[in-house]
Amino acid sequence: DIQMTQSPSSLSASVGDRVTITCQASQDISNYLNWYQQKPGKAPKLLIYDASNLETGVPSRFSGSGSGTDFTFTISSLQPEDIATYYCQQYDNQYTFGQGTKLEIK
Amino acid sequence: EVQLVESGGGLIQPGGSLRLSCAASGFTVSSNYMSWVRQAPGKGLEWVSVIYSGGSTYYADSVKGRFTISRDNSKNTLYLQMNSLRAEDTAVYYCARGASRFDPWGQGTLVTVSS
Numbered sequence: 001d002i003q004m005t006q007s008p009s010s011l012s013a014s015v016g017d018r019v020t021i022t023c024q025a026s027q028d029i030s031n032y033l034n035w036y037q038q039k040p041g042k043a044p045k046l047l048i049y050d051a052s053n054l055e056t057g058v059p060s061r062f063s064g065s066g067s068g069t070d071f072t073f074t075i076s077s078l079q080p081e082d083i084a085t086y087y088c089q090q091y092d093n094q095y096t097f098g099q100g101t102k103l104e105i106k
Numbered sequence: 107e108v109q110l111v112e113s114g115g116g117l118i119q120p121g122g123s124l125r126l127s128c129a130a131s132g133f134t135v136s137s138n139y140m141s142w143v144r145q146a147p148g149k150g151l152e153w154v155s156v157i158y159s160g161g162s163t164y165y166a167d168s169v170k171g172r173f174t175i176s177r178d179n180s181k182n183t184l185y186l187q188m189n190s191l192r193a194e195d196t197a198v199y200y201c202a203r204g205a206s207r208f209d210p211w212g213q214g215t216l217v218t219v220s221s
Binding site (some may be wrong): 032036038042043046050089096 | 141143150151152153156164166200205206207208209210211212213214
């Protein structure tokens, strides 16, 4: 099984800050990685697919990069509505999610 | 508008069975890969099962042999039959379109396994 390790598990930042979350796969997954946003009490929402492609309608302050085993998710300028938990997900071999990063406003 | 609506959750005793439904609108279930993903209270996301457009099905090891994914093309609906339920199956169950990427998701239905 492919394990996905996200860091940090929680993060506190100020409005306007640049925020970065990392996700490491236990083996090479090429670019078979997605990022989701989950707000409290809501279903997850796809933000980034295939490591770096922005889903239609998602603000351009969100971005993703990486390939192989190391991936990065970035919010260029944090907005109050970005408060959520973020998950990475691999689909190279079945489907595995990272443990999540809870993002809070400082 | 593409939409997924789950139903069928509830409180069930350990060892019991439950069938979840996911009604789709705005697209055809049988032409897409469809998945179930669950989230235990306060925990992260766990993929449960997928059915491919061709009918092939796959399961997480944690539910293999106990859960069955299926679809009714005439009703444009996805199902998850859950048997031999355990306390650790307690979770919100989401259906989602896709397999490589899950999009969109339904609102989820809560399954609580407890005596």
